[in-house]
Amino acid sequence: MHPSAPPVTAAALVIGNEILSGKVEEANVAALARALRGTGVLLRRVVVVMDEVDAIAAEVRALSSTHDWLFTSGGVGPTHDDVTVEAVAKAFGVAVVSAPSLEAMLRAHYGQECTEGHLRMALVPEGASLEVTEEITWPTIRLRNTWLLPGIPEVFRMKLPVVLARLGDTGRAFVSHAAYLQLDEGVVKPGLDRVVADFPDVSVGSYPKWHATDYRTKITFDGRDEARTLAARDAFVASLAAGDVVRLD
Amino acid sequence: MHPSAPPVTAAALVIGNEILSGKVEEANVAALARALRGTGVLLRRVVVVMDEVDAIAAEVRALSSTHDWLFTSGGVGPTHDDVTVEAVAKAFGVAVVSAPSLEAMLRAHYGQECTEGHLRMALVPEGASLEVTEEITWPTIRLRNTWLLPGIPEVFRMKLPVVLARLGDTGRAFVSHAAYLQLDEGVVKPGLDRVVADFPDVSVGSYPKWHATDYRTKITFDGRDEARTLAARDAFVASLAAGDVVRLD
Numbered sequence: 470m471h472p473s474a475p476p477v478t479a480a481a482l483v484i485g486n487e488i489l490s491g492k493v494e495e496a497n498v499a500a501l502a503r504a505l506r507g508t509g510v511l512l513r514r515v516v517v518v519m520d521e522v523d524a525i526a527a528e529v530r531a532l533s534s535t536h537d538w539l540f541t542s543g544g545v546g547p548t549h550d551d552v553t554v555e556a557v558a559k560a561f562g563v564a565v566v567s568a569p570s571l572e573a574m575l576r577a578h579y580g581q582e583c584t585e586g587h588l589r590m591a592l593v594p595e596g597a598s599l600e601v602t603e604e605i606t607w608p609t610i611r612l613r614n615t616w617l618l619p620g621i622p623e624v625f626r627m628k629l630p631v632v633l634a635r636l637g638d639t640g641r642a643f644v645s646h647a648a649y650l651q652l653d654e655g656v657v658k659p660g661l662d663r664v665v666a667d668f669p670d671v672s673v674g675s676y677p678k679w680h681a682t683d684y685r686t687k688i689t690f691d692g693r694d695e696a697r698t699l700a701a702r703d704a705f706v707a708s709l710a711a712g713d714v715v716r717l718d
Numbered sequence: 719m720h721p722s723a724p725p726v727t728a729a730a731l732v733i734g735n736e737i738l739s740g741k742v743e744e745a746n747v748a749a750l751a752r753a754l755r756g757t758g759v760l761l762r763r764v765v766v767v768m769d770e771v772d773a774i775a776a777e778v779r780a781l782s783s784t785h786d787w788l789f790t791s792g793g794v795g796p797t798h799d800d801v802t803v804e805a806v807a808k809a810f811g812v813a814v815v816s817a818p819s820l821e822a823m824l825r826a827h828y829g830q831e832c833t834e835g836h837l838r839m840a841l842v843p844e845g846a847s848l849e850v851t852e853e854i855t856w857p858t859i860r861l862r863n864t865w866l867l868p869g870i871p872e873v874f875r876m877k878l879p880v881v882l883a884r885l886g887d888t889g890r891a892f893v894s895h896a897a898y899l900q901l902d903e904g905v906v907k908p909g910l911d912r913v914v915a916d917f918p919d920v921s922v923g924s925y926p927k928w929h930a931t932d933y934r935t936k937i938t939f940d941g942r943d944e945a946r947t948l949a950a951r952d953a954f955v956a957s958l959a960a961g962d963v964v965r966l967d
Contacts, residue, residue, distance in 0.1 A: 517764035586904035
């Protein structure tokens with residue numbers, strides 16, 4: 470597809486009182502963002518909400534209808550605070566049902582010790598797909614454009630290859646370049662503004678470093694056309710004295 | 719105030735393409751959450767959006783009107799991608815003006831090297847308060863219930879004491895207790911459900927640990943009444959065998 474075609478978009482919904490209380494640091498969004506970028510999907514919005522069915526359901530409705538894909542993180546275990554399946558079902562107006570294949574896998578896994586609690590993990594929104602790959606055979610739940618991913622960071626990461634296999638490669642992966650400078654933001658602004666105006670197809674970011682030792686400002690150039698993205702960076706660098714540039718990426 | 723009074727609520731709005739692209743890990747929400755909890759304010763919702771004036775303005779309107787306090791993180795520097803001041807002004811229908819006291823501080827700080835870019839950092843939404851404490855004299859911008867905090871983690875943290883000084887202590891700080899178990903979630907669910915039902919004023923969370931060495935599940939008990947929160951934890955622990963409990967917090 471042509472690089473100027475609008476990108477496929479995604480949103481993430483992080484579910485969990487433990488994130489909003491600061492007891493646990495959110496650790497999945499950046500991994501998701503990087504995985505999506507590699508396949509050309511733009512993560513446009515992230516929302517973090519508490520473990521409340523109605524709040525989650527409202528957010529699932531809003532985000533899934535305004536983005537190509539929605540990824541939820543958290544709330545898919547067996548306990549009372551795991552309400553994501555119920556909330557996603559509510560958002561799409563479907564029932565919660567037990568998936569026979571998941572139930573069989575849970576019974577095989579837990580054997581004699583399998584409890585009602587464990588079997589709650591077989592519950593899915595009616596109509597959900599159970600997504601697997603040849604390597605990752607424990608199913609990941611997807612209902613239409615909404616993926617239900619677990620909050621535990623190690624397990625969340627294990628699921629990403631399943632997501633990527635299903636999304637496919639859009640052939641429009643994002644490319645990034647950067648210039649690291651010994652100048653502060655206020656000084657580089659005029660040169661930066663020119664490049665921003667000349668390269669509307671390249672997203673330019675400016676990030677000062679606090680207590681910097683090696684550089685003071687990092688300027689990033691992101692786009693879906695390698696040549697244009699590099700040209701933007703190089704046009705900007707040409708506006709500076711050689712000694713101001715620490716290194717280029 | 720009585721512990722059963724509804725808590726003061728807050729939302730956070732994180733602004734930045736660099737977070738949504740996964741190039742930078744978000745590092746301010748957890749620090750804000752912990753600071754707010756200590757003073758009895760409940761962070762209920764976090765949203766992350768791109769550097770787009772209209773998207774930010776819409777979110778500021780929505781979050782500031784549904785929470786007691788709103789904290790924005792990011793987008794307050796001098797470059798083209800710093801659009802938070804403009805967006806907050808738009809959200810509240812006020813102009814962007816240069817604050818004379820900020821402009822004087824910037825001119826004093828940068829001296830001869832002060833540029834138009836630097837002076838952009840004197841821009842504030844009209845009617846904004848410039849909040850300081852005796853120790854932290856560089857102003858923090860607040861418009862009504864909305865605080866504009868910088869995205870750089872070190873600077874964000876420097877501003878938190880200013881926020882807390884202004885919010886005051888609600889006298890209803892949250893207290894947390896926990897039990898660490900050698901059991902999995904599916905097994906503890908019945909005992910947990912009973913405590914959840916018996917202590918509606920205590921928020922109970924259950925968090926499995928993946929590849930756990932010291933414990934398998936952490937059960938948390940959060941409330942604003944120390945005695946009730948401890949009682950919930952102890953009622954739950956009484957439902958277990960002594961060997962199942964690794965430790966208590």
